[in-house]
């Protein structure tokens with residue numbers, strides 16, 4: 001009994017210690033933005049995905065890989081929907097490692113639709129060494145891998161409203177979150193101050209600024225627009241079947257509703273005699289039933 005009490009005390013102390021030490025420097029909560037792909041019927045904005053891809057190619061790709069994305073995906077339904085010829089042309093601009101050839105050597109060739117996007121660094125160590133000790137994470141699923149807590153009060157609302165855009169909200173905020181550190185903040189060596197990054201010292205130099213990427217359409221070339229476009233693109237990369245998921249999910253709900261109605265009518269039909277002649281039904285003892 002005493003041992004049991006002691007155990008409880010240790011557990012309580014450990015829980016208290018853990019909760020009090022977490023998050024020495026809280027990051028600020030990202031703003032909740034409007035996304036075309038939010039909600040029950042959300043779909044991606046093709047032009048936005050194409051702009052986001054342009055930013056990935058011109059800026060983020062210098063440091064971040066997207067190892068799970070293939071060139072052919074660029075022409076897939078539900079994505080940026082480049083034509084297969086456009087996707088082919090994009091692939092051909094990349095050098096992909098292939099081989100070994102008949103001499104047993106690896107060689108480089110132009111990319112094809114079936115290839116994955118080649119990484120900017122040969123391995124994680126090289127990526128780390130080139131970025132002050134922090135390897136830029138792979139971007140294949142980062143929009144789904146990053147989230148933030150909106151607090152227990154908003155949680156039920158988020159469930160009802162099907163809020164699932166924590167990742168893109170965070171990415172868009174992160175790209176706009178670079179600031180001069182406050183006086184009393186001890187910024188770690190080689191880090192930048194970013195109020196949305198947990199700990200607030202990030203080893204990624206501010207990657208985007210106004211006017212950096214020239215758009216082919218007439219969207220404004222501003223940091224605000226860039227941050228939304230790249231976040232939307234990364235959401236598609238992380239969940240390329242989002243549109244299909246939402247469509248099928250809706251169809252399933254309609255199907256279940258119709259089925260529930262039919263089951264109800266079938267039940268009414270089967271039990272109709274009982275409902276029509278309630279007085280004719282006299283209970284019988286179980287022994288009276290034939291076996």
Ligand code: HEC
Pocket residue numbers: 055056059060061062063064131134135136137142146171174175197201202203204205207208230
């Ligand atoms: C100069 C190299 C470089 C470029 C260019 C760059 N990044 Fe990064 N990025 C990094 C590094 C390094 C980290 C890891 C930071 C850390 O852990 O402190 C990182 C981390 C991130 C993270 C993860 C943050 C987290 O919560 O862990 C996101 C998201 C991100 N970058 C987005 C982008 C986007 C979007 C672009 C293009 C607009 C971009 N980065 C361009 C180097 C870069």
